[in-house]
Amino acid sequence: MPCARGPTNPSASTRSRLWGDSSGYCGRPDCLAKLIVQDPVGEDAHFAEAAHIVAASGSGPRANLDMSDEARRDWANLLLLCANCHALVDKSPEAYPIDMLLEWKRSRIEKTERALGVSAVASREEAWSAIHALRVQNRMIHADLGPDNDYAMNPEAEQAAHWRRAMLETLIPNHRSMLRIIDVNRGLLTESEVSIVEQYRSHVSDLEARHLHGRRGLTSRRYPSGMDRVFE
DSSP: OOOOOGGGSOOHHHHHHHHHHHTTBOSSTTTOOBSEEEOTTSOEEEOEEEEESSOSSTTSTTOOTTOOHHHHTSGGGEEEEEHHHHHHHHHOTTTSOHHHHHHHHHHHHHHHHHHTTOSOOSSHHHHHHHHHHHHHHHHHHHHHHSTTSGGGGOTTSHHHHHHHHHIIIIIHHHHHHHHHHHHHTGGGOOHHHHHHHHHHHHHHHHHHHHHTSOOTTOOOOOOOGGGGGTTO
């Protein structure tokens, strides 16, 4: 996810949050290009770029000299775009002002949450139903394609490529959707479930660090089995 180097470069957690916001598609409403696609030889090609809404420097597009580096690199000032749209909005800042880019960001998050039914609910049963289908889908993909299968000793196996693609396109987005639903309905969690959810959040963060940000060799914290009973 290329962006400006130095003090305005977003942190790993901010990049993860941007991926969750994007649902895997460019943030420009009339583009919506997929940010990860398969190239002709079967490898995953990555086109996502973290675009600064207010410029990363005092001389860039939509610059604000009074803005601190910390604010420039903050999630609130970043939008995930494909490489083409990132170049377009930065080369034509008058046509793509700050208010427009903020509206793109707000609208994408709102539409994603509405499509996924991410809203506060009245009961634990409703909260359980909201995340159950996502949990089931992830579990089935893991059973079919996960590294516990026979291909585990052969990272070049076709199943390994399918697993990597499923992780990027389905598993991680599903995990992020579940966390959104849980966070909106946090008041319905029991005290013990709060601890389980934070363990789960760490597990998801490790998956993103490994599969989205290329931190190879990282040992991911395991999925907490108690997550299967949250809101039950």
